[in-house]
Amino acid sequence: MNQVIETLLQHRSIRKYEDRPLTDEQIRVIVESAQAASTSSYIQAYSIIGVKDREMKKKLAELAGNQAYVETNGHFFVFCADLYRHEVLAEMEGQDIYASIESTEKFMVAVIDAALAAQNAAVAAESMGLGICYIGGLRNNLEEVSELLNVPKLVIPLFGMSVGYPMQEGSIKPRLPFESVYHEEAYNKDEKQLKEQLSQYNEVISNYYIERTDGKRSDTWTGQMARMLSKPVRMYMKEFVEKQGMNRR
Structure with a gap:
């Protein structure tokens, strides 16, 4: 077993970090590692917003359900599905691409591209001795999150990732057989x-x-999942995504 596989198999979510910011070099390495991920047809349909400001982190933490580790970490990344730059490049090239970028297919491409980039970022951070935690809670209040992060149409914040120096190791949750x-x-x-x-x-x-x-x-896993899935959440999502100009066709 090599070091990369060992890093992957040792993944656990970290929710307590030292009060110690990441360096600009660490941030660059993590983002460049994210960019090295596979991307459908070279479309690169995602963006990453880094948040250093403590007050902005605090607001994001509240919007994500008062998760303290959104506020207290070494750096906070927000991964976004992004087709805005493709709208801009179409204008540069004199092409009408709305039938394409408003499609469910391109929405899926953007979401998948962002997820692949994020997992590369996670592995890069963990290989540097840092801990990470994905934050899906940002989708609790996407209207407010989008306004706070000043995202344009055709951009959707999908999830966050807190990164930092772990204060506690955490435990590895057993996966499905x-x-x-x-x-x-x-x-x-x-x-x-x-x-x-x-x-x-x-x-x-x-x-x-x-x-x-x-x-x-x-708890059992089936009991936990059945209870969770019996209570629909974030049912505004379809309307929000369409309002942002995606998944309309």
Whole structure:
């Protein structure tokens, strides 16, 4: 096993950081690593907004559900789906591209490009001894987040990433069984087999929570997911995305 794989397999979310900012060089390396990620048809349909200002971090933390680690970290990155620059380049080239950039396909391309870039950034940061935590809570209040970050139409803040020097290690959450995730040749639709795998996984997760909380919590994964998914959230998203000029066709 090489060092890259070891870094990947040791990932855990870090939610407490030293009061120590990242250097400009560290930020550049993380962003350049993000840019090295694969991108569909070379479209590079994303942007990254870095936030150093403590007051702005504080506002973002409130908008994300009062998550302290959005405010207190070494640096905060916001990954955005971005087709604004493509609107600009179309004007430069005298082309009408709205049928394309308003499509669901290009919306998906932008989201996927941003996610790939973010994961490269995460691995780069962790390889430097830093910790990271993805922040999907920014999507709780995208109107306000977009206004705060001054994003134009055709740009959507998708999620944040807090990065910094860990104050605590955190624990690695067990993932789904390999067999539940990896399918060979075709999708395995054997429901009985899947339920058996999920039952076994529930035991692993329950034991993880019992050990982590000294017996105060013994959740199962299926129970946790079923409760969460039974309460729809952020149902304004389709309207917001269309208002930003994406996913209209």
